[in-house]
Amino acid sequence: MDNFDGKVGVVTGAASGIGRSMAERLCSEGMSVVLADIEEENLHETVDQIVADGGTATGVVTDVSSKDAIENLASETMKKYGAVHVLHNNAGVVAAGLLDDLTVNDWEWTIGVNLWSVIYGIQTFLPLIKESGEGHIVNTSSSEGLQASAGTGAYNVTKFGIVALTETLSNELNPFPKINASVLCPGPVRSRIVESERNRPERLWNDGAPAAGLVENDQSSDLLAGAMDPALVAELVVQAIQTNRFWIITHDETKEVVQQRAAALLENGSLSAPLYDFSE
Template identity: 40%
Template sequence: MSRFSGKVIAITGAASGIGRATAVKLAGHQVALSLCDVSDEGLRETERLCRAAGASVRSARLDVSDHAAVNAWAEDTHDAFGGVNAIINNAGVSLSGAVGDLTLDDFEWIMGINFWGVVHGTRAFLPYLRASGDGHIVNISSLFGIIAMPGASAYNASKFAVRGFTESLSEELRLERAPVRVTCVHPGGIDTNIVAGGRVTPSESLGFETVDQAARDFKRLARTSPEAAAARIVRAMTRGRRRQLIGTDAWLLEKMQRLAPVAYQNLMVSFARRSARR
């Protein structure tokens, strides 16, 4: 029997990409799923796939940057299923552009979803996870929560923040011996539509002028499927890992950053220059 059988797992950003793939992967373990996203259409399809795989499912249209809405969703999940064992804070968006060209609204938008969404989800579900006696928090950061890249300042800031928040949270819960494990996930290039659905501020020096161009450039580097990422996340949960890298690119660049934390930035600048000339 799967260690997940009978568990209640909540997932944000479940309408597509890593969120959908993880929901479907877990559905095969006879879990109960509480799913949310801002996309009704995508959420309905994920719900259909999960039910077909054998899971009990509830779903809600939800903006994770709204803390009151997230709190209400967590309470509804608990009341509907009688408890909650895990929250996977996956919802995220993309923003590309040079620091001087981005607006404060741009920064607030991405931090509201990528960072505050994780904070809201964690805080809303933590009491229920403690009460379960077997809780787990999975926060999706990024390879860009480990390395920085020109044109990704706002995205980097949000994902570095998720990493710092999650690692500190893990230490706190271990210090108090709480029955809640914490995993921070750092995917590399995953073949999703996150860039195509994000925002791009054109920049000649950075080599992109439209969302479509940025999405095409990202697709060339995204070598890992959402399904492969989901398998790694579920395995990390099973094994209680505190950090999970996903993709060969994530493993290689994380090692490079560790060995040359300043010099690696030269490589990022060279890569950006070559990309801009294409």
């Protein structure tokens, strides 16, 4: 899809970080964009800003781990703009913990937000994109979808799952030359991902209390201070859609890890040291 003008896009996790930059970028390319997020206030602030900057956008408060909510997002999109061409399944969260510490609640929350959301997104939106005749689905995985660091096991499983889902989707789209898919595997990007716990629903808290996660909620963190600008990630995603490329790997370090991994795999070898380690 090389011409975005007048088309319709949907971005999840659009009130912050990568999703927000994607929504802004698609609007600046002339698309009408539906922004979905669970954080109502930030969502409306983002939509208001985009509209004030001359974009066409609307917000739909959505918990992406709910099938009903994704179906509502699709019907609101069709009601408002009558078609959909680009879907970016992007919302995601991280529950920190070693495998013998992660709770069932940690797993359920992470798999719901990161993986079920993408399954529901594809099931619900692909038929609508096919009706539009052309389009693109982007799913946000991670460098942790290509290697599995210590300390984020549930996250890693969902991100590997997203790579598998998107690869399957791309293969199944072969009969539809005007509809394609890409998987986004970012390294560190400036965002609020390390404060993911802010959005964990109470029913999935551990021990009846919200957890700190990788950093305390609402604390600015040094962890991602020098990380990539999300606007640059959005630029890479738009280029991938325009030139129909499947893999969107943002960082050279990730490419090196993939190279080492492939070499070890072909030799029946051992894992090399992971790029990141969240086990402390």
